[in-house]
Amino acid sequence: MTATTLTTDPTSTLATRIGWEKIALLVLLLLALIGPAFVYPLFLVRILTFVLFASAYNLIFGYAGLLGFGHAAFFGLASYTVAQSAKTLPITPEISLILGVMVSAAIGSVFGWLAIKRQGLYFAMITLSLAQIVFFFFAQVGWAHGEDGIQSVPRGYFLGLLSLSDNTVMYYFVLCVSVLGVWFLWRVVESPYGEILKAVRDNEPRAISLGYNANRIKLTAFTISAGVAGLAGGLNALSFQLASLSDVHYLLSAEVILMVLIGGAATTLGPVLGAIVLVTMQNYLASLGAWVLIVQGVIFVLCVLGMRNGIVGTIENWTLRQLTRSEG
Amino acid sequence: MDLILETRDLTKRFDGFIAVNGVNLQIERGTIHAMIGPNGAGKTTTFNLLTKFIQPTFGQILFNGRDITREQPENLAKAGIVRSFQISAIFGEMTVAQNVRVALQRPLATYMHFWRPVSSLRSLNDRVDSLLEAVGLLEFRSLKAKELSYGRKRALEIATTFALDPELLLLDEPTSGLGHEDVDRISSLIKSFAKGRTLLMVEHNLSVVSSLSDKITVLTRGSVLVEGDYATISRDPRVMEAYLGTGHG
Amino acid sequence: MTLIFGVPIQALTGQLMIGLINGAFYALLSLGVAIIFGMLRIANFAHGAQYMLGAFVAWFLLSIPTLFPNSGLPSIGYWGALVVAPIIVFGVGILMEVLFIRRVYRLDHAYGLLLTIGLTMILEGIFRVQFGSSGQPYQIPELLRGGQNLGFMVLPYYRVWVILVSLVVCFATWFMIERTKFGSYLRAATENPELVQAFGVNVPLMLMLTYGFGVGLAGFAGVMAAPIYQVSPAMGQNLIIIIFAVVVIGGMGSILGSIISGFLLGIIEGLTKVFRPEASTTIIFVIMAVVLLVRPRGLLGKVAK
Numbered sequence A: 001m002t003a004t005t006l007t008t009d010p011t012s013t014l015a016t017r018i019g020w021e022k023i024a025l026l027v028l029l030l031l032a033l034i035g036p037a038f039v040y041p042l043f044l045v046r047i048l049t050f051v052l053f054a055s056a057y058n059l060i061f062g063y064a065g066l067l068g069f070g071h072a073a074f075f076g077l078a079s080y081t082v083a084q085s086a087k088t089l090p091i092t093p094e095i096s097l098i099l100g101v102m103v104s105a106a107i108g109s110v111f112g113w114l115a116i117k118r119q120g121l122y123f124a125m126i127t128l129s130l131a132q133i134v135f136f137f138f139a140q141v142g143w144a145h146g147e148d149g150i151q152s153v154p155r156g157y158f159l160g161l162l163s164l165s166d167n168t169v170m171y172y173f174v175l176c177v178s179v180l181g182v183w184f185l186w187r188v189v190e191s192p193y194g195e196i197l198k199a200v201r202d203n204e205p206r207a208i209s210l211g212y213n214a215n216r217i218k219l220t221a222f223t224i225s226a227g228v229a230g231l232a233g234g235l236n237a238l239s240f241q242l243a244s245l246s247d248v249h250y251l252l253s254a255e256v257i258l259m260v261l262i263g264g265a266a267t268t269l270g271p272v273l274g275a276i277v278l279v280t281m282q283n284y285l286a287s288l289g290a291w292v293l294i295v296q297g298v299i300f301v302l303c304v305l306g307m308r309n310g311i312v313g314t315i316e317n318w319t320l321r322q323l324t325r326s327e328g
Numbered sequence B: 001m002d003l004i005l006e007t008r009d010l011t012k013r014f015d016g017f018i019a020v021n022g023v024n025l026q027i028e029r030g031t032i033h034a035m036i037g038p039n040g041a042g043k044t045t046t047f048n049l050l051t052k053f054i055q056p057t058f059g060q061i062l063f064n065g066r067d068i069t070r071e072q073p074e075n076l077a078k079a080g081i082v083r084s085f086q087i088s089a090i091f092g093e094m095t096v097a098q099n100v101r102v103a104l105q106r107p108l109a110t111y112m113h114f115w116r117p118v119s120s121l122r123s124l125n126d127r128v129d130s131l132l133e134a135v136g137l138l139e140f141r142s143l144k145a146k147e148l149s150y151g152r153k154r155a156l157e158i159a160t161t162f163a164l165d166p167e168l169l170l171l172d173e174p175t176s177g178l179g180h181e182d183v184d185r186i187s188s189l190i191k192s193f194a195k196g197r198t199l200l201m202v203e204h205n206l207s208v209v210s211s212l213s214d215k216i217t218v219l220t221r222g223s224v225l226v227e228g229d230y231a232t233i234s235r236d237p238r239v240m241e242a243y244l245g246t247g248h249g
Numbered sequence C: 001m002t003l004i005f006g007v008p009i010q011a012l013t014g015q016l017m018i019g020l021i022n023g024a025f026y027a028l029l030s031l032g033v034a035i036i037f038g039m040l041r042i043a044n045f046a047h048g049a050q051y052m053l054g055a056f057v058a059w060f061l062l063s064i065p066t067l068f069p070n071s072g073l074p075s076i077g078y079w080g081a082l083v084v085a086p087i088i089v090f091g092v093g094i095l096m097e098v099l100f101i102r103r104v105y106r107l108d109h110a111y112g113l114l115l116t117i118g119l120t121m122i123l124e125g126i127f128r129v130q131f132g133s134s135g136q137p138y139q140i141p142e143l144l145r146g147g148q149n150l151g152f153m154v155l156p157y158y159r160v161w162v163i164l165v166s167l168v169v170c171f172a173t174w175f176m177i178e179r180t181k182f183g184s185y186l187r188a189a190t191e192n193p194e195l196v197q198a199f200g201v202n203v204p205l206m207l208m209l210t211y212g213f214g215v216g217l218a219g220f221a222g223v224m225a226a227p228i229y230q231v232s233p234a235m236g237q238n239l240i241i242i243i244f245a246v247v248v249i250g251g252m253g254s255i256l257g258s259i260i261s262g263f264l265l266g267i268i269e270g271l272t273k274v275f276r277p278e279a280s281t282t283i284i285f286v287i288m289a290v291v292l293l294v295r296p297r298g299l300l301g302k303v304a305k
Helices: A020-037 A041-063 A072-088 A093-115 A120-140 A167-189 A192-202 A204-209 A214-240 A250-263 A269-288 A291-306 A310-326 B043-050 B073-079 B096-105 B118-134 B150-163 B180-193 B206-212 B230-235 B237-245 C009-040 C047-062 C078-099 C110-131 C157-179 C181-191 C193-198 C203-225 C233-250 C255-275 C277-281 C283-294
Strands: B003-014 B017-023 B026-028 B032-036 B058-063 B081-083 B168-172 B198-202 B215-220 B223-228 C147-149 C154-156
Touching: A020 A041, A020 A167, A020 A269, A020 A310, A041 A167, A041 A192, A041 A214, A041 A250, A041 A269, A072 A093, A072 A120, A072 A214, A072 A250, A093 A120, A093 A214, A093 C283, A120 A250, A120 C110, A120 C233, A120 C277, A120 C283, A167 A192, A167 A214, A192 A204, A192 A214, A192 B096, A192 B118, A204 A214, A204 B073, A250 A269, A250 A291, A250 A310, A250 C110, A269 A291, A269 A310, A291 C110, B003 B043, B003 B198, B017 B043, B017 B223, B026 B198, B032 B043, B032 B206, B043 B168, B043 B198, B073 B081, B096 B118, B096 B150, B118 B150, B150 B168, B150 B180, B180 B206, B206 B230, B215 B230, B215 B237, B223 B230, B223 B237, B230 B237, C009 C047, C009 C154, C009 C157, C009 C181, C009 C203, C009 C233, C009 C255, C047 C078, C047 C110, C047 C203, C047 C233, C078 C203, C110 C233, C147 C157, C154 C157, C157 C181, C157 C203, C157 C255, C181 C193, C181 C203, C193 C203, C233 C255, C233 C283, C255 C277, C255 C283, C277 C283
Parallel strands: B032 B198, B032 B215, B081 B168, B168 B198
Antiparallel strands: B003 B017, B003 B026, B003 B058, B215 B223, C147 C154
């Protein structure tokens, strides 16, 4: 018996595409450009790094149909790599970011290759366990300073010219990199490769019978996803000048899933909305301590039971119903 | 005899249960060959063995004289063998046109190129449309595949199978779950596409089998019972017994 | 002082004892997860939180006079808790199944995991709000205090008790599921619910009781853990991830596999702590990676599709 697909691609079934997603993204971008004038820049930076992280995760969850439960490992690997290299090596921030991406992508390809040997829930459990190895590594290795983490990470000079010390400057730097990252992920999905990836997600045996090496396809997506997650982690380390164990904790892995679930998987707008919702909520509930955990748990349960297509999917379905109704 | 596909002593054992027992198949090039038999006879298992979705316990499979027994399933399409599935296998979240296009992408080297725009696949659109037209699905090209009726999903699967222009087609119960009209339509589609190619199908619908196939292999309890054309095997008392004996028909 | 491989014998046997204890809990908990996964195809991430619940219920029962001084109700000690707490946790499990779990049976299996992640957060969050991160004290019952000094090692009575009880419970459960008629109905019901239902068996009830039973096992483990591990909201957190690895190594859905792997891995972890302490936290996960390379189906699992 085949299980129902994990995600549904809420693109319109009508001949005319509803472009509201693109409009929404544009609006968000415009808001982001003027954001620092109204909101504390580092709060927006946090949103942006998680937008990038969630979008990276969506590549495997929404488009490859893989339930990874260890993505914090890639966020954290890059976070620690960037932090340590920025502190100890005479390099500029973009170089340490590239190093971070390379490390997460490399480990991502190894973990992915191991985990893809099993399907479905096994994949989730395996990625979780592998991520724990990363967690314990950073909890124990000397230079990561355990519970304290790596502090006072210097932001440095972008290209050796532009100082990133000012929060607003840092914000626009992160904005540029995040936008590029999200655009790159969109491009991967809207490519010849992306078509095959979605086919493997929808019906793997069928894709294999048409001649596609499903494992290779999935592994490629996993590696790209790990690399971009690393970019998010690296940006996080530079912006907050800290790499800590919460960057590799499994709670973060759960939170990134929640973000994609809230916003809507297999869409570009979904992870963006999900990240905004979750980070904002965490920020406003921060004073309530453990209540944040309860609220997140409740949202998780509600999403799974009632809103599996997320905000974007729910709006799409509602709009579709309105349109078909008006057509009579 | 020009054999496109041949199996020698093909055997599959599952934990003490022998599903396929020393099956010797000889599929002649250019023919339509059917595999029939009561439920549990091992037809689907044989099919999965031939298409490399499971590995045989023992025996050999030869395609055009070449041993493909240990081949990976994804390499068969390139070799010229494409299969269909018992439960219609389509890419539900993608449009009808995208479904066919995915099949056509395989020979292109670019399907791993994640940096190219999807518009670079425009060159395939004409072929997609002509294939859709041949199966009568052109008007649905922008519909999500999962929205199609079951009969049309079958037609879509046929279109994607033929898109690869295979030498050997392996169809797993192509008319199962279809109503009368759809059965006739799919049958005639199969017949027209099979011209100049070889086709092996597992089928339960005996009228389809009789109208399409040149040769029939009857499987029962994992072994070949008898082979021949429809007239021969329909008169064979052992065939009747095999079906009635297990209570299926 | 005798040395084995350069390590004093007491240290070696001490760690072996700890390893065996840990192994007993790994076996008991992965048994519950394997049952729920094998029967219901739900990856019960909440198992760690349900284990924590068991420990807290035991503490709660013990502390009734201090919590409700005017009620006149007596304190229920360890022996009472061993019976009462698992039943309460079983009840909570039933509630969870009815309210939440059963709604995801027909969905992609991923949603089962996601749902239980959410339930874990809620459960842990509630206890954290109430108790912070601190642990609550729970004494070893008088009957089992102390130990026997055998010269080459000390044999604490409580710990021997834990190991023996775990072995008995694990194998009794395995026997019930794999070797009895009831067990075969259960296994049939999960493979082909429509068919079994047609025979007049109440499948939804069976599924509900199965989940409850698995959760009850977690609660039972929690009571056993209360005297030796800290009763705190976070006690199940890191444990559940280890349990998942144990289940993968044992072969998902294989009950015997989980039991054997649980004990084995506990011992290996203990030994690693003696000779390579830094590796002890990750050795189980590394073994899982190796098992995936060499035998993806796990020790006793069925061949992967």
